[in-house]
Amino acid sequence: MRRYAWVIASIGATAAAQDTTDKSLALTIYNSDLALVEHVRPLTIPAGSHRLEFQGVSAQIMSQTVSFAGAGLTVIEQNFDYDLLTPEKLMEKAVGQRVRIVRTNPGTGRETEETAEVLSTVGGVVLKIGERIEVLREDGIPARVIFDEVPPNLRASPTLSILVNAARPANGDVTLAYLTRGLSWNADYVAVFEEAAGNVSMQGWITLTNNSGTTFANATAQLVAGDINVVGNEAEWWQAYNFRRDRANVLRAGGVESSSREQLADYYVYPLAAATTIANNQTKQVSFLTAERVRANRGYEQTFYSFYSQDEPVSSEVRVRFSNSRSSGLGDQLPSGVVRVYARDARGQPQFVGEDRIGHTSAGSELALKIGDAFDVTIQPTLRQTTRATRRATDYAMSYLVRNARSEPITVTIRQDSLWRFNEVIAQSLEGRRTDADSFAWDVPVPANGETELTFTIRQSW
């Protein structure tokens, strides 16, 4: 583990490092690739101006969000140094400086050393050796370039430097806070679906990812759930719109139960119980929810958005339905995340059967996760006839042949969606129901290893 230190340099004086550790390190991580980092450290400095160098801050720090606070200290200037130490930067900063060139004679192997002045580094390194002007290694002869020192502004890790003025000698705690990208979290759920028992057991994990370039050691962390508005994301509105549509498909009824979780404004906060170390490039998971035997069932449904015939039948969607209400056994709000569903095979081994994403879901909501398409349940749509009823009304006679190759009877919900503004069912083989201003649904019972044909005629007009 690397240590990060305050390097304190009084103006005009040589730098003196004070190897102090954080008194506390606090992280507030949002689930939109954003985190607030707050360090509290003791600092002892005499009166006057000082440059405080804070090494090893996140490489993705949003430097315009840095705030520094300490009793009696005034910030004069702050810089975030992105100039990382590379061979190219080293040479660029050496323009006008002297370097040593060590050449190896390819014939004799003899080494010779000369001092050169770097004139330019654009497109090739131009050197002045004595009165000669040369381009480095133009002759292809091996030549080492030795620099006497590393320029002070080139660093091995990103560094934040703050120029402060202390009115009097300071001896107390200072706080450095900033927003950074590269730290984020999301919720992941593992749901084991016990079909026979009619329940699902859920474990919620908070998955923390740290791609900030920095390891945060011994930090207290809290996670905030909720969509924080971040300026500059408007271009993604269409994506977001589609996403919400999909999400609405999973959420069947919004919940009204309140949760005992800690709240921050309109967001939920999940504090992590103990201080934790989040290493760079690490994926860390913290359990935040366990619910055993939540009532659940499996259902088949398929939505059709227009009237058409198809040679190839459609496999019906399979959904696992449950509620996060108190009465069903869950009773907690669920932050947005992916639910991975497992079911048991004939030997009782858990097998993965599909996944779906849920949005931030308040407690008491009804959910229907689409886990996949049923192999053995297919629906063949056939448009039987279109008839002109009046000048502005058309009748569509549809048939849906539902086949069930399973050895048990099932019910498949067929929904006809996105109808014209005026619509009515004028004939049906089975009693359906209106689900929306522009949709109807039928629950079609299908016997084991059998088929049922649903037929109906919808009149629509404008």
Next chain:
Amino acid sequence: VSAPAKAWLVSAAVFAALGARAQDEVAVYSARADSVAVTIYRDDLALVTETRTVDLPAVPVTLVIEDVVETLLPQSAVIAGAARVLAESNFDFDRLTPRSLLERSIGETVMITRTNPATGTVTRTAATILAVGDGVVLQSGAGTEALYCSGLPERLELMRAPDELLAKPRLSVQLAGGEAGPRTVEVSYLAHGFAWSSDYVAHLDADSDALRLAGWATLTNTTGSVFEQAEMQLVAGRLNILAAEEGGSAAEPVVARDGESDVEARDRLVRERAASDAALLRDCFAMDIPVPAPRAEELLTLFAAQEGVDGRLRMAQAVVVEANRLQREELGDYQLYRLPWRTDLAARQTKQVLFLDEPAVRVERFYGFRLASLTTPPAADVVIPNLIVSFENTERDGLGEPLPSGIVRVFEQHAGREVFAGEAAIGDRPVGLPVELVIGRAQNVMLEVTMESSRGGDRGVGVTTQHRIVNNKGVPIDLEIRHGVESHYLDLTLERTSRPMRRKYGDLAWRFAVPPGEALLEYELTAREP
């Protein structure tokens, strides 16, 4: 890994796990699984279930599960049988690369070995790594230098293994305290780099109209992990799997080039990434002469002896055909095929297993032609119908087995020889759903289609269609003609027809026998435009 190096890594890991905070926390290591089961899905995904025996003390414990598959999706992990509350789980894996080694060695003392190209004299100089980014900067007694920029053969030697560099990926979970004793823990997780596909071989008997249908499952392990005596399962059906950017389990798609298999494409990607990574390490200040780009393999051999990295990059593709036949069972709404006994699945191995073999499926052979529009005639004056093989997927007709999606290749006996008759793709087909395979085009069967349209009152359209069929095969054939009508036409009516019509998939359809010679079909349709 050599034994002392491994011991060193383990003790470093213990130290890291203990950390500065919880000195009282105990770590328990599980080096390998007792047994493993692999379920392969269609979508570059597998569920790996490992059974491990661990001895847990009564205190809270960090269970370190070593040597898991490197493509593991940590958020999918399920740990059962520990009889403890799970608090936290960490997945740590820094792929062992020259870069990760150097990055972890910043501030450490290393040896630079230079060889004088003329005399062959080797000089070793101690130096400290200052920075590893686009290029490497070192500090030695002489001053500050850039590595790989002098044109001299240069090599770095690390004096000690860097902290926490994990040669093998591991999952560590924090368990609450509980009853002490040995436990059998089951660790399940999803991992990428696995695939399976199904292919069918159909032998058509010309005389009896019977088909011998064999189904082969081809499964591939493109990861570097070896599974010994594993239980193997395959799942057929379409699972809902979300894209990685949505937080789902789908793997990033790999685009294979021409003539490249998916395995090869994946290998190429790994090599390209390693090469660009290695090239970045050699970044230098501008020089007038071109620096030869290093080959990834060249750089990696440096470390290969230590960890066998090049072994993972090598392309070794062996196809193994299993003698066993898969057994099928239902898994929720999918089909699960189980290999009846345990098998070894090596790294980068492809295996083929039979999952279906039905000796006599009753088939029908017919010729088919479809018009896709009410009023538009076919583009050509003379059209050739398709050759279609169809069968009912029922036990009565010799099949009655679910057919996972794949390509069916049909072979036929011709003059005492097997000839390839054509191929067709099928989607997932449950039992009871009829199957029609368009395997090719007819020979010596032709159709001439003439259409005549007329206008009626009140936006009416009338179309008379005539099909003249020529059968030069010398034997009677079965022909199906379909006429599809766009759904915007209203009040479609068949006014008259020369042969009986029935509906098929929403189309109007005629099926009849055509004797050698000529036959005619004529009908009139009327409809209204909206």
